[in-house]
Amino acid sequence: MTNFFETLFRVLPSFLPFLLEGAKVAVQIAFGALIIAIVLGLFLAIMLVMRIKVVRFLARSYVEIMRGTPALLQLFIIYFGLSDIGLSLSPMAAAIIGLGANGSAYLAEVFRAGIGAIDKGQKEAAASLGLPPIEVMRFIILPQAIRIMLPPLVNYAVQLLKDTTLASSVAAPEMMFRARNLVMETYLSMQIYLLVACIYLTICIPLSRLASRLHKPNRGAAH
Amino acid sequence: MLWAAGETLKLTGVSFLLAVFVGSLLAIIRTSGSSFFRSTALVFIEVGRGTPALVILFMIYFGLPAVSPNLQFSSFAAAVIGLGLQGGTILAETFRAGIEAIDVGQREASLSLGLTPTQTMADVIAPQAIRIVLPPTGNYIIGLLKDTAIASIIAAPELMLRAKDLASSSFMPMHLYVLAGLIYFAMSYPLSLLVRRMEVALSKGRA
Numbered sequence: 001m002t003n004f005f006e007t008l009f010r011v012l013p014s015f016l017p018f019l020l021e022g023a024k025v026a027v028q029i030a031f032g033a034l035i036i037a038i039v040l041g042l043f044l045a046i047m048l049v050m051r052i053k054v055v056r057f058l059a060r061s062y063v064e065i066m067r068g069t070p071a072l073l074q075l076f077i078i079y080f081g082l083s084d085i086g087l088s089l090s091p092m093a094a095a096i097i098g099l100g101a102n103g104s105a106y107l108a109e110v111f112r113a114g115i116g117a118i119d120k121g122q123k124e125a126a127a128s129l130g131l132p133p134i135e136v137m138r139f140i141i142l143p144q145a146i147r148i149m150l151p152p153l154v155n156y157a158v159q160l161l162k163d164t165t166l167a168s169s170v171a172a173p174e175m176m177f178r179a180r181n182l183v184m185e186t187y188l189s190m191q192i193y194l195l196v197a198c199i200y201l202t203i204c205i206p207l208s209r210l211a212s213r214l215h216k217p218n219r220g221a222a223h
Numbered sequence: 224m225l226w227a228a229g230e231t232l233k234l235t236g237v238s239f240l241l242a243v244f245v246g247s248l249l250a251i252i253r254t255s256g257s258s259f260f261r262s263t264a265l266v267f268i269e270v271g272r273g274t275p276a277l278v279i280l281f282m283i284y285f286g287l288p289a290v291s292p293n294l295q296f297s298s299f300a301a302a303v304i305g306l307g308l309q310g311g312t313i314l315a316e317t318f319r320a321g322i323e324a325i326d327v328g329q330r331e332a333s334l335s336l337g338l339t340p341t342q343t344m345a346d347v348i349a350p351q352a353i354r355i356v357l358p359p360t361g362n363y364i365i366g367l368l369k370d371t372a373i374a375s376i377i378a379a380p381e382l383m384l385r386a387k388d389l390a391s392s393s394f395m396p397m398h399l400y401v402l403a404g405l406i407y408f409a410m411s412y413p414l415s416l417l418v419r420r421m422e423v424a425l426s427k428g429r430a
Contacts, residue, residue, distance in 0.1 A: 064408075064412065064415075065404075065408060067415075068369075068407065068408040068411040068412045068415065069369065069404045069407045069408055069411070070369040070370070070371075070372035070373075070383065070407060071369070071372075072372040072373060072375070072376075072383060073372055073383060073386070073400060073403060073404055073407065074404075076386075076387075076400055077397065077400045077401065077404070080390070080396055080397075080400070081396060081397035081400050081401070082397075162273075162274075162275035162276075163275070165275040165276075165277040165278060166277065166373070168277070168376075169376050176275070176277060176278065176281075179281075180281075183285065187289065188289070189281075189285040189286045189288075189289045190282065190285075190286035190287065190289045190290050193278060193281050193282045193285065193286045194282065194286070196278055197270075197274045197278050197279075197282065200273060200274055200275055200278065201269075201270060201273045201274060204273040204274075205269055205273045208269075208272070208273065
């Protein structure tokens with residue numbers, strides 16, 4: 001047992017920079033995927049509420065399929081499967097696209113629910129007051145919708161950061177991939193994975209706190 | 224591959240049972256009187272929710288044996304323990320919200336009628352809370368089904384691993400992965416339809 005802690009404190013300083021580089025890569029992957037997920041998610045949300053049935057059906061199918069299959073599988077299909085067809089991506093690109101596409105399906109539902117939550121009466125009132133549709137969207141619907149959508153969005157972002165560990169299985173140089181290589185070289189599995197867990201915790205717990213604090217002022221503002 | 228899909232369902236089922244058990248335990252502790260136990264449970268929950276699932280699985284499957292040779296779990300067992308424990312921390316929050324949503328007056332009334340705290344929980348609070356937590360729990364199961372794919376990375380016998388194995392010795396990997404995807408979808412979509420119908424049914428009965 002003392003041997004465990006000995007090795008932990010002796011080698012910790014030398015592993016930390018290497019692993020933190022991986023944390024940086026993880027944040028990069030998460031950021032890239034987040035952008036894709038938000039943009040694509042918005043597109044899908046709009047498609048989901050359109051009146052043209054074909055458009056709605058396409059968007060709905062995409063959302064159901066992406067939400068009904070594991071993200072890891074989607075990553076594999078994008079990274080390994082596409083190389084068959086001749087399209088070869090770097091591990092990071094595959095991870096960003098894969099996680100982004102997966103997230104877009106989830107966020108499409110969040111966005112759709114957010115926009116739908118705004119009372120129809122608001123739209124009607126604004127229109128009857130003579131506001132053009134664009135201004136209705138800009139000044140009345142969107143500000144309220146964004147306030148509703150922000151907490152789930154931030155929660156998703158934190159989950160996304162943890163999901164970047166999946167990218168280790170397609171050899172993206174994020175933290176988990178580096179950790180696995182370190183363990184192969186040093187056999188200090190428990191210490192290294194414990195270290196990785198601590199790094200994720202120090203990043204994720206403050207972010208979650210932020211997310212829940214975003215939730216509360218909304219309740220206070222209602223007064 | 225269909226056998227592997229069965230293994231996936233098995234993995235999902237057992238992990239879910241563990242998660243419900245751990246989650247209920249944590250939720251009850253969190254709503255109990257003692258602030259020491261409440262804080263301890265909170266720490267456990269925060270750690271479980273803030274650590275990526277893959278890291279937890281690796282710690283249990285690769286890390287524990289290094290600490291003591293007695294702690295060598297099979298990949299299936301490690302996956303169940305890892306997913307179950309983390310699932311417990313996720314469900315704990317859901318269950319706690321469900322318990323707290325029941326009018327405080329119910330607990331007070333039961334206690335003043337002479338019911339012990341245990342009886343209060345078992346016969347008054349829990350039955351009502353279960354109706355509230357059923358949809359989020361249903362959504363959790365669907366997520367769990369997909370998360371079992373992560374267990375393939377520690378070589379637990381399930382669908383994703385089978386797909387990987389077959390794909391590595393095949394010249395059409397894409398087809399195999401897509402097939403695996405179809406099987407996952409076939410398992411999760413009916414569940415999500417069920418959960419949606421449950422949400423509608425439960426919200427109707429409560430007016």
